[in-house]
Amino acid sequence: MASVEGGHQMVSLEFFKCKDKYYQKLGEAWDHEVKDFVVLYRPMYHCSAKSGSFEAHLSATRSFKGWEQRFEPCTWADLPAEARAYVLHNPTCSFDPEWTLPSATIHVGPNLTASGCGTRSHETCPSAAPISAPTSTQAPIQTPPTALAALEEPQANVDTMFRMPSVGEIINRFDAMSPTASHRTEGQPSIQAPTLTPSPTMPPLEFFCADYCPFAQRVWIALKATGLPFVHTEVNLWCGALPTTKRFREVSPSKTVPTILEPNAEKGRDESVPLLFYVDASTGGSLSPADPAARYAMHILLAGPIPALVSAFYGFLGGWQRLSPTEVGRRAALNEALDTLERQLQQSGGPWLLGQGGMSIADIALFPFLERIYLGVLTWYRGYKLSQARHPRLYVWTAHCLHHEPVAATVWQVRS
Known part of the structure; x- marks a missing residue:
């Protein structure tokens, strides 16, 4: 895990072993010669020159393939005293809020990065094709200043922005909503999770x-x-x-x-x-409605509105030009996707996407993305906040999910 301190991302110390020697991974760096990311590391011993192999050095780089094939992870407890003497206890990387993965990259395959170079990217959702200069018919992409401005605030505010609310805090926020919008409507039956009595012989x-x-x-x-x-x-x-x-x-x-x-x-x-x-x-189809019309509606949601929301979420977060060439257009696409789901809840009457029948596969497919929107992923990176005024039913729906034990067992605080 990483934490934020002094405007930098503190990277967990990572140690590795290769041929009875120990190394500390410092991070990842772009290599302009090979046009790809490489692992940046340092030997945890006095590394003198080796004839025909390498010069004496304090730090080095290696390809990810070579790194994964040769180096095995180990812990602080595995390090001998002489290796511990070489540890850098506070390696940092500059924190850039525009990157979704500031201290690490992900493998996205050749020709799928935004530049068209290399195989890795700091973007969780890099462009599907190399970026190109805007044409005369395209407005230049505007980078919202919200995230950058946050770093200019006092340190206490930076820490606050990085602290995710607890499950209890999230539920309390919903409980504080007005009675007309509250999920705790008197007389409304509680929604219980479908149950299954597993066979004692059923292997996991x-x-x-x-x-x-x-x-x-x-x-x-x-x-x-x-x-x-x-x-x-x-x-x-x-x-x-x-x-x-x-x-x-x-x-x-x-x-x-x-x-x-x-x-x-x-x-x-x-x-x-x-x-x-x-x-x-x-398990007998407990997450699919028995009514043919409701089941049809569930498949429509899974084929259209929910994938559209997922695409808009990642497109807005990652700045996909294929979603829209402008920041304003990507924001509009996200709002339109949320509007469609808001109308679905209005038509069904709630509290679930298909109405009173209980949580369905459609609800499960949608919740992880609404959770991330509500927790502020888009607020931090793109200055976007879910509007209770524009999407009140989605707020109520999220509250029902959070009060549902199978969902609550997987939320952010549990995962972390």
Whole structure:
């Protein structure tokens, strides 16, 4: 985990071992010669020159492939005293609020970065094609000053912006809403999670998850809601040397989370929405409405409005030009996607997307993204805040989700 201090992102100390030597990873850097990101590290010993191999040095770089193949992670406890003497106890990287991953990059594949160079990016959702200079018909992209201005505030304000509210604080905010909009309407029946009595002989599934991933959170909620037995395996996608990551890459068809592996199976299943139906069907269909019209409406939501919201969320966060060439256009696309879901709640009467029938696959598919919008991800990076005045029913819907135990078991504070 990382924390913020003095306007910098404090990076957790990372140690590695290679051929009985110890190294400290300092971060990642762009190499202009190879046109890609590389790992920046330092030897934790006096590294003198080696004939025909390398010059004496205090720090070095290596490709991610070479790093993952040769270096094994270790802990502070593994370091001998002579190695500990070389530790930099406070490595930092300059915190730039416009980057979604200030201290790390992700592998996005060749020709998929915003520049068209290299294989990695600081953007969680880089452009699908290299960026180009704006044409005469395109307005230049405007970078909102909100996030940058925040760093000019006193340090106490910076700390406040980085502190996410607790689950209790979130629920209290909803409880403080006016009675006309409150989710605690007198006489309204409480919504209970569907229950399943697992067979004593039912072997558990293995659920591969990454705590930051909204798509993985979808399946996590479904597993909690149905009671399907499972073992939760957290995966560090960026550290291929870890045993759990190696195993995950062997069994996941697309090497993405979420992935579910059945007992004794060699390959797992991935992709969040198909997995929601897989979990639902495995437990009798408790997350799908029995009424044909309601089930049809659920599939329409999963095919159109919810993917549109997901695309608008990432497009606005990552500055996708394919969503809109301007910041104003991307903001409008997000509001339009939220407007569509607001109208759905108005038509169904709530409290769920399909009405009174209880939480469905559609609700589960939507919640992780509304949670992130409400918690302020877009506020910090793009100066956007969910409007209670414009989307009151989405506020009430979010409150119902937060009071629903299978959802509450997966929210930000639990994941962190």
